[in-house]
Amino acid sequence: MTVIRARGRKSKGKGKMGLHRTTGFRIVHLCMIAAAVVAIAATPLQAAPRYYYFADNNQIELDVRTNVISVGFARGITNAQKEEITARFTVLSDPSQWIYYQRVGITQIPFRGDTPLALVESTINTLRSMPQIRWANPTFEIDGAMYVISDRFIVKFLPDLARGVITTLNERQGVEVITEPDWGPNTFILRTTKETGSSALEMANFYHNLPQVEYAEPDFLVQVKPVTNDTYYSTQWFLNNTGGYPYYGTPDADIDAPEAW
Numbered sequence: 001m002t003v004i005r006a007r008g009r010k011s012k013g014k015g016k017m018g019l020h021r022t023t024g025f026r027i028v029h030l031c032m033i034a035a036a037v038v039a040i041a042a043t044p045l046q047a048a049p050r051y052y053y054f055a056d057n058n059q060i061e062l063d064v065r066t067n068v069i070s071v072g073f074a075r076g077i078t079n080a081q082k083e084e085i086t087a088r089f090t091v092l093s094d095p096s097q098w099i100y101y102q103r104v105g106i107t108q109i110p111f112r113g114d115t116p117l118a119l120v121e122s123t124i125n126t127l128r129s130m131p132q133i134r135w136a137n138p139t140f141e142i143d144g145a146m147y148v149i150s151d152r153f154i155v156k157f158l159p160d161l162a163r164g165v166i167t168t169l170n171e172r173q174g175v176e177v178i179t180e181p182d183w184g185p186n187t188f189i190l191r192t193t194k195e196t197g198s199s200a201l202e203m204a205n206f207y208h209n210l211p212q213v214e215y216a217e218p219d220f221l222v223q224v225k226p227v228t229n230d231t232y233y234s235t236q237w238f239l240n241n242t243g244g245y246p247y248y249g250t251p252d253a254d255i256d257a258p259e260a261w
Contacts, residue, residue: 051138053201053218054208062140062147066120068110070148071127072134082107085132089123091115104221106150108139135192137199145222151193152178152219153204157186161212169212175203189219 051062073082083095091111099108111120120138127136135151157166166186170177174195177188192200200218207216233239239257 051140051201053204054216062142064117064120065139065141065146066111066115066117067113068108068139069120069124069127069136070139070150071107071109071136072105072150073107074132074134077132081132085130089126091119091123101148101221104150106148106221108148131194134194135199137201148221149199149201149218150221151191151200153190153192153200153207153216154219155188155190155204155207155216156184156214157188157212158214159185161186165212169210173203173206 051064052059053062054060077085079095086092086095086109093110093112097110099110100106101108124136124138127133137149140147140149166188170188170190174193174197175190176193178191179189181187181189190203192198192203196203198206204216204218207213210216230236238254241254
């Protein structure tokens with residue numbers, strides 16, 4: 001399986017682009033992930049209106065996968081220590097079932113079965129309180145693809161905003177600057193810390209609403225599924241209608257061609 005990190009640029013307004021264009025471009029980083037993730041591919045979902053992000057000023061709700069969470073352990077934690085930490089949670093699977101995304105520092109930990117959303121959230125909150133855990137988040141699903149959020153999010157401030165104002169805003173929220181990608185002036189990849197007190201998804205939405213910000217978005221990692229190399233496949237919506245996410249068409253109004261293949 002391949003996971004990609006993607007972002008996009010808006011011509012005006014705020015929003016989350018994810019893997020999809022509006023008027024800008026996207027930059028993609030590739031990393032190969034173990035095929036073991038297939039074990040959690042068919043997952044139960046629960047709608048959770050409080051989980052959302054923004055796309056072109058529209059609030060897009062996220063479905064939560066209730067059988068797996070994503071965790072970032074503190075640096076230097078051994079596998080034995082990880083097992084000791086998670087052994088306190090009887091709802092979490094044995095470490096042999098964990099899936100490691102080594103290059104991006106993410107560990108996916110399945111639950112032992114379908115789990116009520118409230119229990120998923122309480123488990124995450126307890127993990128977040130532990131010093132050995134840098135962050136813990138739900139795992140989401142959009143159009144059948146797995147969306148993972150770590151501690152990173154992307155913010156593009158207004159191009160003429162003074163650097164001192166940006167620094168003050170970030171310090172007040174307890175977030176750190178990871179890098180300044182070449183995606184236009186005043187664009188930053190930021191990281192939450194223990195002092196932030198909120199997840200990267202929550203902080204992206206918080207920054208989205210600031211008047212000093214052009215757009216803010218989570219740094220989603222997205223599971224990519226292979227498709228046919230037919231040149232015209234993407235234009236034949238009746239084969240696999242994704243709705244031109246999130247605005248066009250009717251998702252799944254199709255003949256389920258990929259399922260048949």
